[in-house]
Amino acid sequence: MQSALIVIDLQNDFCPGGALAVVNGDSIVPQINAKMNDYNIIALTQDWHPTGHSSFASSQAGKSPLETIKMPYGVQVLWPDHCIQGTRGAGFHRSLNTNPASLILRKGCNPRIDSYSAFFENDHKTPTGLHGYLQSRGVTDVDLVGLATDFCVNFSAVDAANLGYKTRVFEHLTKAIDLDGSLSAARAAMIAAGVTLES
Ligand code: VGL
Ligand code: ZN
Secondary structure (H helix, E strand, C coil): CCCCEEECCEHHHHHCCCCCCCCCCHHHHHHHHHHHHCCCEEEEEEEEEECCCCHHHHHHHCCCCCEEECCEEEEEEEEECCCCCHHHHEEEECCCCCCCCCEEEEECCCCCCCCCCCCCCCCCCCECCCCHHHHCCCCEEEEEECHHHHHHHHHHHHHHHHHHCEEECCCCEECCCCCHHHHHHHHHHHHHHCEEEEC
C-alpha cells in the first residue's frame, strides 16, 4: 500500500477576495498543512488557464458567469476569469506549505477544454500525466483535499476511483461552490464511483 495526498487548487482566486472565491476557502489551509505530515507522496494542483480560456464567460458572446453552454465535450459552466497563468490569482494561497510536495501539476492549459479533474481534461480522454506519475511511484491509494468539493475535487476523485485507486475525500478539508445543488450531486457521484467520503 502506498498513499498519495493530492491537494486540489488551493489558489488565491478560489479564496476570499479572489475572482472565483469559495466561501471560507482559505480556512482549510492550516489543517491541510498538518495533514501533509502523514504522507510521503504529495502532489499539488493549480488551475492554470491562458487568457481568454473558453470556460470564461468573457470569452463567450452574450454570456454571464454561471450560465452554461454546450461544448463539443458536454455542458460547460461559464466562470468569471480566474487562475490566469502567472497572475497572483493563480498563485498558491500564501499560507499553503508547498515545500513537501514532490509534484506540482497544472491543468486547464488548453484554451478549448476545461479541466476540472487532476487526471483528465473535461473530454474525459486527454490525460494530464498525473496517473502516470502516481503509477510510477507505486501509488495504490489516493486521498484528496482542497477546492472546490463539487467541481475539481469531485471530478478528480471520481477519475481516481475509476482508474482503480482506493480513493478517499476528506470532506472537512474541502470547501464547495455549491451551485444549484452541485454539492449534493457531487457527493452522490463520488459515492457511486466508490469514493469514501470522510468527515
Ligand atoms: C474549479 C471552477 C472552475 C475548481 C476550477 O477548482 O473547482 N472550479 N475552475
Ligand atoms: Zn478553472
